[in-house]
Amino acid sequence: MIPIKRGKEIEAMRRSCRLVTEIIEKIQAILAPGITTAEVDQYAAHLIQSYGAKSAFLGYRGFPGNICISINEEVVHGIGGKRKIRYGDLVKLDVGIIFEGWIGDTAKTFPVGTVDVEDLRLMEVTSTALMIGIAQAREGNRVGDISSAIEKYVLEQGFQVVKDFVGHGVGRRLHEEPPVPNFGKAGCGPKLKAGMILAIEPMVNRGTGRVVMLPDGWTAVTEDGQRSAHFEHTVLITKKGPEILTLSEKDIELDCYTR
Numbered sequence: 001m002i003p004i005k006r007g008k009e010i011e012a013m014r015r016s017c018r019l020v021t022e023i024i025e026k027i028q029a030i031l032a033p034g035i036t037t038a039e040v041d042q043y044a045a046h047l048i049q050s051y052g053a054k055s056a057f058l059g060y061r062g063f064p065g066n067i068c069i070s071i072n073e074e075v076v077h078g079i080g081g082k083r084k085i086r087y088g089d090l091v092k093l094d095v096g097i098i099f100e101g102w103i104g105d106t107a108k109t110f111p112v113g114t115v116d117v118e119d120l121r122l123m124e125v126t127s128t129a130l131m132i133g134i135a136q137a138r139e140g141n142r143v144g145d146i147s148s149a150i151e152k153y154v155l156e157q158g159f160q161v162v163k164d165f166v167g168h169g170v171g172r173r174l175h176e177e178p179p180v181p182n183f184g185k186a187g188c189g190p191k192l193k194a195g196m197i198l199a200i201e202p203m204v205n206r207g208t209g210r211v212v213m214l215p216d217g218w219t220a221v222t223e224d225g226q227r228s229a230h231f232e233h234t235v236l237i238t239k240k241g242p243e244i245l246t247l248s249e250k251d252i253e254l255d256c257y258t259r
Helices: 007-028 037-050 117-135 143-156 249-253
Strands: 068-071 074-076 090-099 102-111 167-169 176-180 197-200 203-205 211-213 220-222 228-230 233-238 241-244
Touching: 007 037, 007 090, 007 102, 007 233, 037 068, 074 090, 074 203, 074 228, 090 117, 090 228, 102 117, 102 228, 102 233, 117 143, 117 197, 117 203, 117 228, 117 233, 117 241, 143 176, 143 197, 176 197
Parallel strands: none
Antiparallel strands: 068 074, 068 090, 074 220, 090 102, 167 176, 167 197, 197 233, 203 228, 211 220, 233 241
């Protein structure tokens, strides 16, 4: 069963998503050469706690971090540790919180200093693919319409989607039905209805879409060592179309989010 949120449940999700959006922007502000991913994780932990929220990731299926911090070839689920952020890195922050019993979930990729043109294009393509997928999150469409739109655009741009990890429903629990792949066939999958809330999150690689797992059992890296980008929004399906619950003021200003 795919949960349908109504009334006060939707308002609670809006509050949690507004908060996680504010939190990820504050974490981004401390990203700088020389800081370790452990220091970023600890800052995130204190910040989340200061808002009266909890990390949705810490302890989830044994995950040891407060947020996911993935650098360059690390695709997703990176754990804070001794690795230092360097000038020119692509840093992916994936932040999930529990606030008033509801999940807020979002992810963004941030350049630290100047990155090369192809990295900038990778970020733009990934964020644009997210918005193209969200445009299909309409009542009466199917999950496959989101998936197909994302994959088609990414492939047209010469990049590859990661197929090992997918988006998901979200609400009281971090992962609810339905799975939302970033690849697939239009017209397939569960039908979308108003009140569904989905975390849509394309992960896109410069080279192969294949990944391998590090010995920590969590961190996924690109098989060929090339860079990856990751963007995620939590989206409410309404009668009038998709409502992005994790949209920030900066997102609205950025061209890559508004095209």
